[in-house]
Amino acid sequence: MSTVESPALADVLRHAAAAWQLFREGRSLNRSMTTALGARADLRPAVQDALYTAVRHLAANEYIVKRLAARAPAAEVAALLAVSLAQLLSERHSDYVVVDQVVTTAQSSPQTRGAAGFVNALLRSFLRQRASLLPELQRDETVRYNLPRWWLERLRAEHPHDWIAIAEAQQQVPPLILRVNAARTTIGAVLAQFVEHGIAATRVGAQAVWMHQPRPVAEIPGFNDGDVSVQDAGAQLAAQWLEAAPGMRVLDACAAPGGKTAHLAELGATDVTAVELDKARATRIADNLRRCHVTARIVIGDAARPDMWNEGSHRPFDRILLDAPCTASGILRRHPDIPWLRRPADVAQLTTVQRELLDALWPLLGVGGRLLYVVCSLFPDEGRVQIARFVERHTTARPLPLPVAQMLPTPVAVSAWNGSPLPTMHDGFFYALLEKTG
Numbered sequence: 001m002s003t004v005e006s007p008a009l010a011d012v013l014r015h016a017a018a019a020w021q022l023f024r025e026g027r028s029l030n031r032s033m034t035t036a037l038g039a040r041a042d043l044r045p046a047v048q049d050a051l052y053t054a055v056r057h058l059a060a061n062e063y064i065v066k067r068l069a070a071r072a073p074a075a076e077v078a079a080l081l082a083v084s085l086a087q088l089l090s091e092r093h094s095d096y097v098v099v100d101q102v103v104t105t106a107q108s109s110p111q112t113r114g115a116a117g118f119v120n121a122l123l124r125s126f127l128r129q130r131a132s133l134l135p136e137l138q139r140d141e142t143v144r145y146n147l148p149r150w151w152l153e154r155l156r157a158e159h160p161h162d163w164i165a166i167a168e169a170q171q172q173v174p175p176l177i178l179r180v181n182a183a184r185t186t187i188g189a190v191l192a193q194f195v196e197h198g199i200a201a202t203r204v205g206a207q208a209v210w211m212h213q214p215r216p217v218a219e220i221p222g223f224n225d226g227d228v229s230v231q232d233a234g235a236q237l238a239a240q241w242l243e244a245a246p247g248m249r250v251l252d253a254c255a256a257p258g259g260k261t262a263h264l265a266e267l268g269a270t271d272v273t274a275v276e277l278d279k280a281r282a283t284r285i286a287d288n289l290r291r292c293h294v295t296a297r298i299v300i301g302d303a304a305r306p307d308m309w310n311e312g313s314h315r316p317f318d319r320i321l322l323d324a325p326c327t328a329s330g331i332l333r334r335h336p337d338i339p340w341l342r343r344p345a346d347v348a349q350l351t352t353v354q355r356e357l358l359d360a361l362w363p364l365l366g367v368g369g370r371l372l373y374v375v376c377s378l379f380p381d382e383g384r385v386q387i388a389r390f391v392e393r394h395t396t397a398r399p400l401p402l403p404v405a406q407m408l409p410t411p412v413a414v415s416a417w418n419g420s421p422l423p424t425m426h427d428g429f430f431y432a433l434l435e436k437t438g
């Protein structure tokens with residue numbers, strides 16, 4: 001617990017509450033934060049910490065407010081409560097400092113001034129009843145696992161044996177995993193350099209290194225030179241399993257921000273086309289390729305409309321990577337806002353998009369070529385069921401075995417590098433490798 005009685009906490013809570021309101025209107029946490037911060041980029045680390053703490057306690061906060069308030073507060077007031085209750089629940093600062101600073105924040109704005117007394121009373125009431133409320137919170141599953149009811153029920157129905165382990169693992173702070181650039185250096189050399197800098201790290205995959213103490217990328221030796229990149233260990237399996245050799249025509253169909261494109265090129269692919277629908281995100285592919293000293297052809301376009309970007313190109317692809325848009329239900333450790341932004345109908349809508357992408361890309365693959373389908377989702381409709389239906393529709397598709405098809409982010413890694421259990425090193429993914437037979 002810190003007892004920093006800095007007046008800056010009021011500033012942090014004010015900006016975090018403004019971002020929280022945008023987030024609850026449906027924007028991602030990161031976008032909301034950027035908008036709310038405006039010119040106050042100096043506050044970003046503190047506001048980010050406050051926001052992620054709040055999202056990790058979202059269900060608890062809603063429960064407490066419902067339990068202690070006679071009626072639902074206005075959005076501006078609810079946002080102040082969300083960010084300050086999370087501070088109290090996580091014991092980041094002393095109780096007194098949090099209450100004092102959030103009341104100051106409430107008084108500083110005409111929209112919340114009238115509710116400053118209510119905020120003060122609710123937080124004090126929580127503190128008085130904390131001892132009895134905390135066990136009550138644990139008894140409610142949506143609060144304990146911090147998930148919307150529909151999401152929790154889906155997870156339970158689809159993973160009846162693993163859902164608790166998954167839900168618990170998804171609440172952990174994720175490890176920082178690096179990908180070593182095989183075109184420039186080796187894991188041994190990177191680990192030796194880390195030892196020189198006093199950085200503790202362990203190899204957890206073919207090119208994957210776990211950095212025990214996370215730090216900003218600019219402070220990671222070799223990051224700016226492209227020797228290492230940040231990429232989850234599960235995501236690193238894509239380029240590894242696609243086996244794209246020099247000279248092969250390779251398509252990365254949904255490419256931004258280009259982590260897998262760069263990895264394909266680092267492993268020796270010399271003819272990679274990276275397609276991305278979102279123009280702004282596509283610029284990040286170019287940035288990543290440049291930093292990693294590798295190249296690929298970047299196309300801004302809809303991968304489901306190859307007539308728009310593959311015209312005149314008669315040579316079929318030898319390899320296709322489809323890292324499809326999905327619910328991202330496997331990466332909640334890194335994006336805890338996801339379940340609160342999704343609606344139940346999103347699953348079916350994304351399943352349709354994935355099906356259209358698969359059907360549109362399959363004709364571009366040459367006979368004997370391979371398509372690797374990836375989603376960072378745990379919902380079978382986006383993974384196992386999607387691919388089973390695809391194989392039914394396409395008699396030329398033959399699924400090839402992979403070491404792991406479904407990776408669940410359970411507390412112990414299923415694919416530990418040397419066979420010994422490690423803390424979960426990968427997010428949740430589904431992979432399928434399909435060969436074209438005719």
Ligand SMILES: C[S@@+](CC[C@H](N)C(=O)[O-])C[C@H]1O[C@@H](n2cnc3c(N)ncnc32)[C@H](O)[C@@H]1O
Pocket residue numbers: 235253254255256257258259260261275276277278281301302303304323324325326
């Ligand atoms: C899961 S992310 C890809 C991550 C990327 N492969 C990496 O490893 O860095 C999916 C990407 O697909 C893009 N996308 C969605 N629909 C698309 C489409 N129809 N055509 C091309 N890109 C699309 C999204 O904008 C998003 O950048």
